[in-house]
Amino acid sequence: MADALVLDNVRKSYGSREAVHGISLTVKEGEIFGLLGHNGAGKTTTLRMISTLLRITSGSISVYGYDVSSEPEKVREVISYLPEDAGAYKDLTGRAYLDFISKFYTSGEAQREMVGRGIEIADLGDRIDSKVDTYSKGMMRRLLIARAIMPSPKLAIMDEVTSGLDVLNAYEIREIIRNIAANGVTVIISSHNMFEVEMLCDRVGMIDQGNLILLGTPDELKEKFGAANLEEVFVKAVRKS
Amino acid sequence: MSHLTNIVRKELKELLTPGTVASIMVMMVLFMALGGLIGGEVEKAKVLPPVAIVDSDNGKVTLSGGETWDLDTALRAVYAGSIPPGRSVDDYVYEVQSVKTPDGKIDYADLTGRLSSLGLSSALIVPERFSTLIATENQASLEQFYIYEAEGLFDSSPSVVVSSLISSLNGMLSRTLLTEEAGITNYWFYTNPIRADGIGTMINGNYVSDISPAELASQVTSQTMMVPLVIMIIIMMVGSIVISSMGSEKENKTLETLLTLPIRRTVIVTGKIIAAAVVGLVYGLAYMIGMSFYMNAMTSEIASGISLEDVGLGLELQDYLLLMLSIFLSIVCALGICMIMGAFAKNYKSAQTMTMPLSILAMIPAFVIMFSGWYGTSSAIQGVLFAIPFSHPMIAMQALMYNDYSIVLYGIAYMAVFSAIMILITVRLYNSDILITGLGQSKAAQRFSRKR
Numbered sequence: 001m002a003d004a005l006v007l008d009n010v011r012k013s014y015g016s017r018e019a020v021h022g023i024s025l026t027v028k029e030g031e032i033f034g035l036l037g038h039n040g041a042g043k044t045t046t047l048r049m050i051s052t053l054l055r056i057t058s059g060s061i062s063v064y065g066y067d068v069s070s071e072p073e074k075v076r077e078v079i080s081y082l083p084e085d086a087g088a089y090k091d092l093t094g095r096a097y098l099d100f101i102s103k104f105y106t107s108g109e110a111q112r113e114m115v116g117r118g119i120e121i122a123d124l125g126d127r128i129d130s131k132v133d134t135y136s137k138g139m140m141r142r143l144l145i146a147r148a149i150m151p152s153p154k155l156a157i158m159d160e161v162t163s164g165l166d167v168l169n170a171y172e173i174r175e176i177i178r179n180i181a182a183n184g185v186t187v188i189i190s191s192h193n194m195f196e197v198e199m200l201c202d203r204v205g206m207i208d209q210g211n212l213i214l215l216g217t218p219d220e221l222k223e224k225f226g227a228a229n230l231e232e233v234f235v236k237a238v239r240k241s
Numbered sequence: 242m243s244h245l246t247n248i249v250r251k252e253l254k255e256l257l258t259p260g261t262v263a264s265i266m267v268m269m270v271l272f273m274a275l276g277g278l279i280g281g282e283v284e285k286a287k288v289l290p291p292v293a294i295v296d297s298d299n300g301k302v303t304l305s306g307g308e309t310w311d312l313d314t315a316l317r318a319v320y321a322g323s324i325p326p327g328r329s330v331d332d333y334v335y336e337v338q339s340v341k342t343p344d345g346k347i348d349y350a351d352l353t354g355r356l357s358s359l360g361l362s363s364a365l366i367v368p369e370r371f372s373t374l375i376a377t378e379n380q381a382s383l384e385q386f387y388i389y390e391a392e393g394l395f396d397s398s399p400s401v402v403v404s405s406l407i408s409s410l411n412g413m414l415s416r417t418l419l420t421e422e423a424g425i426t427n428y429w430f431y432t433n434p435i436r437a438d439g440i441g442t443m444i445n446g447n448y449v450s451d452i453s454p455a456e457l458a459s460q461v462t463s464q465t466m467m468v469p470l471v472i473m474i475i476i477m478m479v480g481s482i483v484i485s486s487m488g489s490e491k492e493n494k495t496l497e498t499l500l501t502l503p504i505r506r507t508v509i510v511t512g513k514i515i516a517a518a519v520v521g522l523v524y525g526l527a528y529m530i531g532m533s534f535y536m537n538a539m540t541s542e543i544a545s546g547i548s549l550e551d552v553g554l555g556l557e558l559q560d561y562l563l564l565m566l567s568i569f570l571s572i573v574c575a576l577g578i579c580m581i582m583g584a585f586a587k588n589y590k591s592a593q594t595m596t597m598p599l600s601i602l603a604m605i606p607a608f609v610i611m612f613s614g615w616y617g618t619s620s621a622i623q624g625v626l627f628a629i630p631f632s633h634p635m636i637a638m639q640a641l642m643y644n645d646y647s648i649v650l651y652g653i654a655y656m657a658v659f660s661a662i663m664i665l666i667t668v669r670l671y672n673s674d675i676l677i678t679g680l681g682q683s684k685a686a687q688r689f690s691r692k693r
Contacts, residue, residue: 014674014678048497048677051497051501052500052501053497053500053677054674054678055674073503073505076501076502076503076504077503080501081497081498081501083494083497083498084494085494086493086494086495086498087492087493087494087495088493088495089251089255089493090493091254091255091258092251092254096254100247100250100251101498101502103244103247104244104247104502104504105503144498147498
């Protein structure tokens with residue numbers, strides 16, 4: 001499998017404070033990669049740098065061969081980013097929101113097909129024609145995942161994708177992510193839900209205080225630390241580091 | 242559909258919701274209704290109010306020719322020439338008897354009751370010996386009495402109108418006395434040996450007759466006062482809309498999504514500015530229509546009825562185009578400032594507080610130009626006004642009337658440069674981390690916090 005995403009010694013500083021200390025990792029095409037870490041560890045900053053939202057202080061990020069710093073517009077053509085706790089334009093209906101987003105990717109019949117695909121993924125029934133400010137958190141998340149997936153990105157970047165959702169909604173969203181990965185989309189998610197990452201991800205990177213402290217498959221990491229689950233791995237790794 | 246059109250359409254949907262459109266319509270109707278209300282009050286104020294005569298004299302001035310003159314008849318003659326057709330003088334002039342206090346003065350409480358029962362609020366009190374004094378060539382006095390009723394904008398007008406009655410009565414009586422008693426046939430000459438005639442004013446190099454600078458200034462003010470007000474309101478409204486929209490986008494993280502879509506940042510910035518400018522123009526148009534009704538009602542009936550076109554101060558088509566360009570550029574400047582300020586807003590609530598500096602910047606030129614005018618201020622204040630981009634359409638309205646194109650064109654050039662700089666800064670901000678992280682994470686903010 002080809003490399004979908006390559007981070008090479010990536011650093012991010014805000015003034016004198018360094019938030020990310022030289023992270024290097026590679027994500028293969030079609031992989032579901034999980035970034036683990038507690039709040040403030042540097043997960044969101046890393047995802048924002050990959051998504052072209054934040055500038056890299058040093059190092060490099062390459063997405064499907066495009067350099068994030070020098071070719072951000074090319075990168076945006078192949079990625080889809082879903083921020084944590086994101087919302088949509090409250091005065092638009094779900095359908096109008098998907099229609100608005102789809103017009104940045106394509107036009108004509110292809111655009112209508114893309115909206116149809118989004119509506120299918122969102123699976124909101126006739127509520128797709130309701131204004132989004134009437135949606136529950138679960139409905140909003142489904143709409144936003146549909147928005148992120150309908151353009152068929154090569155790399156889907158999802159920050160705390162199931163955060164705050166009930167069990168059923170979280171389960172359904174994980175199913176959607178598995179399906180898109182099965183169709184060849186590379187997915188990188190961040191989470192502090194170890195259980196979710198263990199179930200969903202092919203490989204995992206653990207970040208602590210801006211450092212990548214572990215990298216591997218869930219099974220490799222559990223074996224390495226003699227742990228029953230990723231939560232135990234994380235605790236042991238953090239104590240060790 | 243181009244990306245720009247897509248952004249503009251979305252922004253317009255967000256900004257022109259049924260709620261905002263309704264508020265624009267309500268505001269427009271409100272101004273129109275206010276205009277109608279004030280127009281009615283102005284009309285009312287122009288009509289001679291009914292008046293009561295409290296006559297303690299009841300005498301007549303007997304002239305040497307045997308004819309008599311009395312106040313009641315003279316007053317009725319004044320009213321006869323001023324009341325609407327079909328109305329009787331008896332509806333306007335009432336005779337009222339009043340009780341006197343033991344010391345011989347009018348009992349005002351009693352008089353108030355009597356006037357109120359007739360629906361009157363003005364009275365002329367004729368003292369005893371009024372006719373005797375005049376007949377013996379001594380100045381007599383008339384007392385005015387009013388009941389103050391805080392009912393409308395022009396409450397004071399009855400007193401102004403009734404006071405003018407005394408001037409009319411004086412004129413009539415002096416003419417009668419001079420012609421009948423002194424035998425002066427050329428009354429008009431003796432009362433006005435010098436006639437003010439041939440008023441002429443040089444306006445923009447053109448000599449215009451029969452107009453005084455005071456009359457002209459009143460008309461110019463009535464025509465130009467609306468522009469600063471409307472510009473101020475547009476800037477404040479549009480500024481609030483854009484900054485709040487930015488705050489809302491940040492709070493909902495829709496901005497983060499937008500910035501990761503395959504569109505250029507300049508398209509996002511331009512789309513937001515175009516949509517907000519369109520909304521600003523819609524607001525402006527609605528305010529212009531509403532306020533023109535309001536201002537016309539306030540001024541048209543009171544002003545002297547001079548046509549500014551006739552005296553060379555009217556605006557031509559190219560003047561209106563320059564004014565519109567000036568208004569548009571001032572809105573773009575405001576939007577540029579707002580986009581920059583909005584970039585620093587953390588959320589909707591913090592965005593709301595950021596509109597204050599913009600409002601102050603819009604209010605300063607509006608009030609200075611409304612009260613002093615561009616040409617009436619000192620050079621230092623003119624410098625300050627010139628630096629504030631929102632001043633220019635306010636200045637332009639006056640300057641175009643006086644064919645002072647240089648200040649208008651300099652203003653347009655300044656605003657074009659200013660808005661270009663604002664848009665460039667905005668695009669830079671959209672390409673920087675500040676839009677995502679806010680000011681707290683920037684190098685400048687960190688340096689500042691370390692110093693503290």
